[in-house]
Amino acid sequence: MDRRDFLMGAGTTLAATSMTARSYARIPGANDRIRLAQLGCGHRSHGHVHMARLASQTIPLEIVAVCDLWNKAREARAAQVQQLFGSHPRTFQYSEQMLALPDIDGVMIATGDFQHAKLCAEVVKAGKDCYVEKPFANVLAEAKEARATVKASKQVVQMGTQHRSQPYPLAVRDIIRSGRIGQVVHIEQEWNVNEERWRFVGDDTGISTEMLRDGDMEWKQWLYGRKSDLREEDTDWKRWLLGKPDRPFDPHVYLEFRLYKDFSSGIFDQWLSHGSDLVHLWTDETHPVSVVSNGGIFVWKDGRQNPDTCVTAITYPKGFLYTYKTTFGNSYRSFSRILGRDGTIENYGGEGASLFVTTAEGGRREYDPSDSGPVYTKPPEAGPADDGATQLQVANAPQANSLGPDDDDVVHMLNWLRAMQDRREPNANVDHGFSHAIVCIMAAESYWSGKRLYWDPENEEIVEHAV
Numbered sequence: 001m002d003r004r005d006f007l008m009g010a011g012t013t014l015a016a017t018s019m020t021a022r023s024y025a026r027i028p029g030a031n032d033r034i035r036l037a038q039l040g041c042g043h044r045s046h047g048h049v050h051m052a053r054l055a056s057q058t059i060p061l062e063i064v065a066v067c068d069l070w071n072k073a074r075e076a077r078a079a080q081v082q083q084l085f086g087s088h089p090r091t092f093q094y095s096e097q098m099l100a101l102p103d104i105d106g107v108m109i110a111t112g113d114f115q116h117a118k119l120c121a122e123v124v125k126a127g128k129d130c131y132v133e134k135p136f137a138n139v140l141a142e143a144k145e146a147r148a149t150v151k152a153s154k155q156v157v158q159m160g161t162q163h164r165s166q167p168y169p170l171a172v173r174d175i176i177r178s179g180r181i182g183q184v185v186h187i188e189q190e191w192n193v194n195e196e197r198w199r200f201v202g203d204d205t206g207i208s209t210e211m212l213r214d215g216d217m218e219w220k221q222w223l224y225g226r227k228s229d230l231r232e233e234d235t236d237w238k239r240w241l242l243g244k245p246d247r248p249f250d251p252h253v254y255l256e257f258r259l260y261k262d263f264s265s266g267i268f269d270q271w272l273s274h275g276s277d278l279v280h281l282w283t284d285e286t287h288p289v290s291v292v293s294n295g296g297i298f299v300w301k302d303g304r305q306n307p308d309t310c311v312t313a314i315t316y317p318k319g320f321l322y323t324y325k326t327t328f329g330n331s332y333r334s335f336s337r338i339l340g341r342d343g344t345i346e347n348y349g350g351e352g353a354s355l356f357v358t359t360a361e362g363g364r365r366e367y368d369p370s371d372s373g374p375v376y377t378k379p380p381e382a383g384p385a386d387d388g389a390t391q392l393q394v395a396n397a398p399q400a401n402s403l404g405p406d407d408d409d410v411v412h413m414l415n416w417l418r419a420m421q422d423r424r425e426p427n428a429n430v431d432h433g434f435s436h437a438i439v440c441i442m443a444a445e446s447y448w449s450g451k452r453l454y455w456d457p458e459n460e461e462i463v464e465h466a467v
Contacts, residue, residue: 181340
């Protein structure tokens with residue numbers, strides 16, 4: 001999964017206003033050129049610009065501005081825009097400077113996990129539409145405030161949970177709604193890698209994001225004591241902290257924020273956000289009943305604070321259990337599995353994989369393997385023939401595989417752009433973002449506290465007792 005290494009200015013909050021007449025007049029029609037800006041210019045922003053270029057083949061658009069606290073990051077992103085679009089965008093260090101431009105229709109946010117909600121609210125208050133990367137928030141109060149800001153506005157806000165726009169997850173949702181596998185009783189996901197995930201040195205050692213994309217394996221190295229390319233005088237450390245407790249400048253914290261609990265919950269923010277959003281898509285749930293987490297740092301003892309291995313168990317109002325697990329020490333056969341009373345849907349691969357199989361195996365007629373089968377004498381492939389295991393096929397969709405679309409799959413961005421033109425809700429709206437944020441926040445708080453936590457849906461609070 002792509003990371004967002006370089007972080008941009010939060011800016012002072014603009015005056016809280018609804019869409020002005022001038023900005024409302026800039027709502028793009030079907031034939032208008034949409035003018036976008038990039039807020040945050042790290043590796044994920046590289047993907048945003050790439051997606052924008054792909055989308056421009058369908059919908060007229062241009063990137064007119066980029067903003068990042070770090071001069072090197074914004075210069076690199078401006079150069080990419082120049083290369084792909086043939087025009088050099090305006091560059092800004094601070095978000096309020098860029099958001100004051102009247103000719104920006106939408107802003108794409110690719111910043112640190114802890115900055116998303118605050119910056120989304122700032123963009124919306126400035127009268128711009130917004131595409132904001134996940135997680136939507138990792139502090140509950142900030143999630144509430146940003147959601148309220150979006151709902152009080154007329155802006156079109158898309159969460160970066162792109163699987164809501166992809167054909168295979170949507171087809172799975174339809175199968176579950178049809179009742180084919182019966183009542184869902186358990187959904188489990190295990191998404192693993194055997195690497196020091198998110199501990200990328202990238203530009204901290206002078207290796208460019210373009211070199212990362214070109215496959216130069218030098219990025220996997222980490223040498224302590226190596227001088228960083230990030231200098232305090234080239235950024236604004238205090239603005240980057242965005243309200244977090246003050247601390248001495250640390251380029252490693254700045255670039256590798258996913259390792260540090262004050263700025264990210266790591267696995268929970270990065271992958272559980274996608275995993276829980278898929279569960280919500282498939283089951284039409286909006287919030288958990290309870291969450292409990294465990295794990296630790298078992299493989300990469302490199303100074304990180306967030307776990308390299310974790311598991312969380314989540315119950316939902318409809319009466320099913322959702323378990324999510326990740327380890328960074330083994331990559332064997334990541335999967336997702338949806339267990340229903342009348343059958344099973346299995347996905348082969350990690351986050352985003354599109355290879356699904358639907359089978360009657362595990363349903364009511366096979367109540368106990370010792371009595372009703374199936375009993376295997378060798379590893380099963382499709383199971384017994386009379387279980388009718390079939391691979392999910394979606395008309396006019398790409399061939400399914402255990403990898404699925406990459407992070408730069410353009411279909412989700414096109415959904416946002418068309419929603420901007422039509423002034424309608426996109427596929428991944430702010431309520432969806434709020435829902436996955438609840439799960440991620442509760443999972444992280446349970447991990448650090450060692451407690452099982454509960455969601456109070458009436459008061460929208462995390463509590464320590466069953467509601």
